[in-house]
Amino acid sequence: MNTQFAKRDYSLTGPEAQRAEDNGLVSANxxxxxxxxxxxxxLMRRKDGPAIRDTVIWVVALVSTGYLAFLSWGTWWAIPAFAVYGVLYGSTSDSRWHECSHGTAFKTSWMNDLVYNIASFILFRNPIAWRWSHARHHTDTIIIGRDPEILAPRPPDIKGMMLNLFYIKGGPTGLGKIVANSFGRLSDEDKDFVPEEEWSGACMVARVHLLIHALVIFWALKIGSILPLMFVSFPIFYGAWLTVVFAITQHAGLAENVLDHRLNTRTIYMNPIFRFLYWNMNYHVEHHMFPLVPYHALPELHEEMKNDTPKPYKGLIQAYREIIPALIKQTKYPGYFVKRELPEGASLFPGSEGLETGRADYP
Amino acid sequence: MNPQWIEVCAADEIDLEDVVRFDHGEKTFAVYRTDKDEFYTTDGFCTHAQVHLADGLVMGEIIECPKHNGRFNCASGQAIRKPAIVPLKTYPTKIENGNVYIEIEL
Structure with a gap:
């Protein structure tokens, strides 16, 4: 274990990528x-039923709250109506995007692809580039220089994370990428994980996304109201905060450069409403260890493996009681991270010890 | 190179709609039994990443990689869901006297 923490380069094109390779952390077991x-x-068996049921509930809730928001436009009632609509649109779509990107939510492939593409549009994500990004995240989870989806690099940008509750950082970045892609440009980072044969498709789908947003803006200008934008393009800014709250709990503050999801990922118990909105991604250790298990079977999977994993957090509050101090501490001591305690008798996976960055003991 | 039939296991050791790993020499293979009781063999590693397909999920003639959910047709080896793009190499497979054999070049 390193005793001195040197500032790390989290980009995929910097020296850490080679270091990860040299340390056997790339595409490792x-x-x-x-x-x-x-x-x-x-547990891996696929079904259409649960995801169809949940999608129908989601769409009905979206249409209902959207209709109420429409009716209440111009009154104070529009605020709570859009607040609920925004969360259903801008936050709930993230878990649907995620499960359908794995192709596990529905048994029927086209249903996964349809929901995945709609959710990608909602979230300002290029569906092709992000499919590869997420595959990389699963290959090299929280491996510095390899994982493009590390939300809290050390030292963490807490201000940026808070701004992102309103997608102030992620929104313009996502939109900027869509614009760049639509002009045929992919960033060097994207080119690192998106195969070349996919680049033209990624640019084409970005043009479609951009065209839809442009049509909505045109519609808003034509009627002299931002109402169309409030339903289509803006919810990501005022309604994605719950996704951020959920997503930060997945890995933030935990170990980096380890080959054991028990050490770099959290499982958190949540109430049924959150689990519906999040499609059981609170069972995140389970999801990472067995990505073929659909969201509806994750609670059962958790029962099967809970004796081999660190104690789950009792809820979001308990998780944030750990995460917030850890992130604050990391701003001063980037070598700090939370060490998850494995159950008695469980051994550390070979390859995990000695490769993690930082601590011993921080800074 | 000399193609030879190599015994893998008893046919009933592979469940219906399942897959087993078979290592021979320095190579690893995935041997499938479909829901229609047909047997196929492909290379054992996913072409997208070095992951054993034998830990994956068989659905009819489809094998899904356990790590990234890429899919292949286990009869043809064709990649049918990304991130799998490159097809799998397939190997002739037969059942004789209740045992599974695959033909590989030695």
Whole structure:
């Protein structure tokens, strides 16, 4: 373990990418809890029913709250109506995007692809580039120089994270990428994980996204009201905060450069409403260890492996009681991270010890 | 190179709609039994990343990679869902006297 913490370069094109390669952290073998094959097959089984049910509820809730927001436009009632609509549109779409990107939410492929593409549009994400980004995140989870989806690099930008509750950082970045893609440009970072044969498709789909936003802006200008934008392009700014609250809990403040999801990922118990909105991604250790298990089977998977994983957090409050002090501490001591305690008798996965960055003990 | 039939295991050791890993020499293979009781063999590693397909999920003639959900047709080896793009190499497979054999070049 390093005793001195040197500032790290989290970009995918910097020296850390080579360092990760040299340390055997790229496309490495990761720890997996032992689950009997027959049981795992049961858990991996695909169904359309749960995701159709949940999608119908989601769409009905969106249309209902959207209609109320429309009716209340121009009154104070529009504020709560759009607040709920915004969360359903801008936050809930993230979990749908995520599950459908894995292709596990529905059994039927076109249903996954349809929801994935709609959610990508809502979230200002290029569906092609992000599919590859997320594949990389699963290959090299929180490996510096490899994972493009590290939300809290050390030292963390807490101000930026808070601004992102209103997508002030992510929104313009996402939109900027869509614009750049539509002009045929992909960043060097994107080119690192998106294969060349996918570049033209990524640019084409960006043009479609941009055209839809342009049509909505045109419509808003024509009627002299921002109302169309409030329904389509703006909810990501005023309604994505819950996604940020959920997403930060997944890995922030935990170990980097380890090959064991028990050490760099959190599982948090949540109430049924949050679990509906988040599609059970609170079982995040389970999801990372067995990405083939659909969201609706994650609670059962958790029961199978909970004796082999660190104690889950009792809720968001308990998780943030750990995360907030950890992130504040990391601004001063970037070498600090939260060490997850493995259950008694569980051994550290070979490859995890000695590669993590920082501590011993910070700074 | 000399193609030879190599015994893998008893056919009933592979469940319906399942896959097993078979290592021979320095190579690793994935041997499938589909829901229609047909047997196929492909290279054992996913072409997208070095992940054993034998830990994946068989759905009919489809194998889904356990790490990134890429999919292949296990009969043809064709990649049918990204991030899998490059097809898998397939190997002739037969059942004889209740055992599974695959033909590989030694």
């Amino acid at each position: 990761w720890y997996a809890s032992t689950i009997p094959r027959k049981r795992l097959k049961q």
